[in-house]
Amino acid sequence: MTVQLNASAPFPARVVLLDLDGTLIDTAPDLAGAANHVLRKLGREPAEMSVIRGFIGNGVRELMRRALSIQQEPSENELDAAMVDFSQYYGAHLLDHSQIYPGVRDTLKALQAQGRELVCITNKAQAFTLPILQQLDLYDYFGLVLSGDSLPKKKPDPLPLLHAAGHFHQPVSDCLLVGDSRNDTQAARAATMPVACVTYGYHGDEPVQALHPDAVLDNMSELLDILA
Known part of the structure; x- marks a missing residue:
């Protein structure tokens, strides 16, 4: 059920910005697989899936740093070496178990059809x-893809959001970010952009309502209900 928290909705949202991990796709199984591959190679115990889920959102280097830190904080050189193994393994196993969340593909189609x-x-x-986007046949829905290394700064900095709004020559008030975590809400607030959060993503033990988004979605299809 959609929970509307902001009286300014429905949102015009000429531009809809969507987070990837935990919002469009459940990537945790393959991220955990890669992290645990590295841990096992180092002779360490693998981490539980629920633990790895809590590390997702700040890029894979930070994920690997936190996974290693479960037993011992790594040096930068140790982390560099671990990232070589992580990147090689993850790059070869991106979609072994990752899946698109329910409602995502149909919602992207509908948003695209709405112009x-x-x-x-x-x-x-x-x-x-x-x-990931290409192999899941999602890439062509997007007029712009901004990854963590596309710009000098990433979420929770507002730069990627402001860049996207500028790319399409739209004010931030006519954009909407859809995400699942504190990084998303912090970036949106810093950019003064409306933000909706999904309940099924990677936000640890913190309920998304505690992040004070403008709307809460249980399923991506509910996004269509809050747009003008």
């Missing part, structure tokens, strides 16, 4: 983002 511009905006590196 809205769509942006995928993620902290995941481009080397992983583009193959």
Whole structure:
């Protein structure tokens, strides 16, 4: 059920910005697989899926740093070496178990049919983002894809959001970010852009309502109910 928290809705949203991990796609199984591959290679115990889920959202380097820190904080050199193994493994296993969330594809089709511009905006590196979108046949829905290394700063900095609005020559008030975590709400607030959060994503033990988004969605299809 859609929970509307902001009286300014429905949102015009000529541009809809969508987070990737935990919003469009459940990537946690393959991220956990890659992280645990590295941990096992180092002779460490693998981490539980629920633990890895809590590390998602700040890019894979930070995910790997936190996974290693479960037992011992890594040096930068140790993290660099771990990232080589992580990147090689994850790049070869991007979609072994990852799946598009229910309602996502149909919602993207509907948004595109309505003439809205769509942006995928993620902290995941481009080397992983583009193959995932392409192999799941989602890439062509987006007029712009901004990965974690596309710009000098990433979420929670507002730069990617402001860049997307400027790219389509729209004011931030005519854009809407859809995400699942504090990074998304912080970036949106800093950009003064409306933001909706999905309940099924990666936000740890913190309910998305505690992030004070403008709307809460249980299913991506509910996004259509809050747009003008």
